[in-house]
Amino acid sequence: MSAECFDCPSVVEDCYLEGCNAVDGSVRPAVSTNTQIPGPSIQVCHGDTVRVRLINELVDHSGLTIHWYGMHQIGTNWMDGASMITQCPVPQSSSFVYKFIANPAGTHWWHAHSGYQRDDGMFGSLIVKQPKEAEQNSNEYDVDVAENVIMLLDWSSRPAISVFLMTQSPSRYIDTSKQTFSMLVNGRAISKIPYTGDTNDYYTPLSTFEVDEGLAYRFRLISGVFGWCNMHVSVESHPLTIIALDGYEVMPTEVDSLVVAPGERVDFVLKATAYPSSYCIYFYGTDTSNCTDNGAAMLVYKNQSFGNKICTSTESSNIKSTFSLFDTHALEPLDPQMSISDEKYVISLTSHHSPIVSNDGRISTDGRIPSYQIDNVVFSYPSSPFLTPNLRSFETCSPNGNMLGYASCSSNECRCTNVLKLKQGQIVDFFVINKDSVSHSMHLHGNSFRILALDSVEDITHWTSDKLANVRQTPPELAVIKDTVNVPAHGYAIIRLLLNNPGYWITSPTSMQTIYGMSPAF
Structure with missing residues (x-):
């Protein structure tokens, strides 16, 4: 939790102050972009020329590059951002301008491509939109807004390189129980924060997504997870309709849940047809991966309060179907x-x-x-x-x-x-x-x-x-x-x-x- 959070979470409004990165309440070194974790969401139109100036102000003097994940970089291979493959890292106190065409359309993202900087917080979404008439699945949803981007990141109370040293090359003298692990959803995870002399329970707030009853919303899910963690995703009392994978449209397929692996993106439609209230969005690790913790967010119908509701459970008793790649097919014609x-x-x-x-x-x-x-x-x-x-x-x-x-x-x-x-x-x-x-x-x-x-x-x-x-x-x-x-x-x-x-x-x-x-x- 950054110093700009002041009295968060005992004063919950402070958790939303500009410059506050509440994460899971832990205090540790981090890499923020424009003071944010995740960094700014870049939302452009298909075919736009994108210019981004990267200014390296890291206090540890590390080099930096940014990979524009999903961009084809046709004719601009040197803008791909792969450190020591297409460019040298940008030194501390220096800058570099990335310039490329936003192609292809869809849900993409960006992240640091040097060392552990991505897992320490340097990542963000890159959404390339196109006119609805150019989309085959545009009739599946009513609302597609910037606020409905969901980004996942596994987070620890220690810097990522420290976690690696303790887990991959452990010493018998290190107590790994002294650290916390969380799954951040748009930079937030719930955690109970103790206060000396105060017996009340205070929790860091979850990310919330607001919907109007009766409308269909497009959500853009991006897994920026750094570890071996495939996340099972479901929304309490709401089925999901898959309409795109890694930015490419697919035949709409309704499921109760989906699994997203590191780097993958899934666009799904959620119809706000349940009883107006607040509902939990669950993110929990699959049995076949090594996730350090689960995550959650909240779906709130407008003019409804989530009161004291806390989404910490990973119960999946109502899940009947999980999405598979072979449940759908591509809509783009084959060359x-x-x-x-x-x-x-x-x-x-x-x-x-x-x-x-x-x-x-x-x-x-x-x-x-x-x-x-x-x-x-x-x-x-x-x-x-x-x-x-x-x-x-x-x-x-x-x-x-x-x-x-x-x-x-x-x-x-x-x-x-x-x-x-x-x-x-x-x-x-x-x-x-x-x-x-x-x-x-x-x-x-x-x-x-x-x-x-x-x-x-x-x-x-x-x-x-x-x-x-x-x-x-x-x-x-x-x-x-x-x-x-x-x-x-x-x-x-x-x-x-x-x-x-x-x-x-x-x-x-x-x-x-x-x-x-x-x-x-x-």
Whole structure:
């Protein structure tokens, strides 16, 4: 909680003061953008030229970049914001102007792309709107307002790098119970704040969304979660109608709940047809992910008070149906040339945990150092960005074209600047095999793709490209279009894309694995 919050939450009005970041009531260093967590919501029209000046005023002298998540950056590869891939980090006390065309339309976001700054609070929404007559699902809703953007972030009472050091490389002398974990919804989470000598219960307020009875509202949900956390989302007494995924329209599908993985965006319509009152919006971790806590927000009908209602429960007894990608289909017509692929590539996702060994040969029982691999190698960032004259000052590798040469790396950590070279204009299928015990939400910069297949199996480590080619696939013309795919633990994804945007693009997880090596370029 920032100093600008004054007497929040004992004086609840103070929690809404300008400059107040109440979060979950914890006090810790954070990275705010224009004094806000999340940062400003950038809302523009499709085709607009967007100019953003980034001024680095971080007190720890860290470098900064911003990735414009979902923007294709056609002809502006150098504006993608991938640190040490397309640009150098902006030094402290310096500035940099990003300029790009807002394309494609839909629900997108922006975030710091250096170190742990995103999980420390530097992120925000980027909404690219188009006229309702240009949307196929515009008749599904009455209201689409800036206030109905929902952004999620996992939050701790310690800085993100500190959390990593305690959880990934723990010491027996650190008491992890001394910190709190929360799921922030638009920068807020409920937490009981004790006051010396005061026996009253005071809670930091939740984010609230106001609706008029009888109207249908478009909500734009964005997961900025940094950890391995897939969030189950539901609204008390209200079904949800899914109308877009990662900004791309899909056939409207009504469900009771949905699951959103890190980096994913889901647009849904909520019809305010329940009894006028206040209702809980629940965000809780799925059984197949490692979420540190659950979250909540409130849906309030106008002229209704939520009184003393507290949304802390994660009960889901009334949930009957959860959304799946294969419950719907894309509405955008298929480019005829994408009916058949020209090339197929198998991409493997694995993790490696190195033991902590003392100089006298003892192996620590307190933890192991993690690294995450694509095609058996940990990605090493180059000494200068690819888009610089010094390209030849560092070496690259291509393990995907030499799997036998890198086979030993699955048990012995190998590092290199992994680059997969692809031919412009080709149609490519990627068979992504996740051999890890956690799901990996993978984002492709500067491009989108169709998801042909997605599943989890028991013996994935023995699967080959021939076996993957024979699994049941959605016809390309029906396959949903996304820029992020959550590859399940011990599972696979088959995606198809048209290589029509030349440049250096990074394929990265949208969570902490990016920092620990799972980020090849192509």
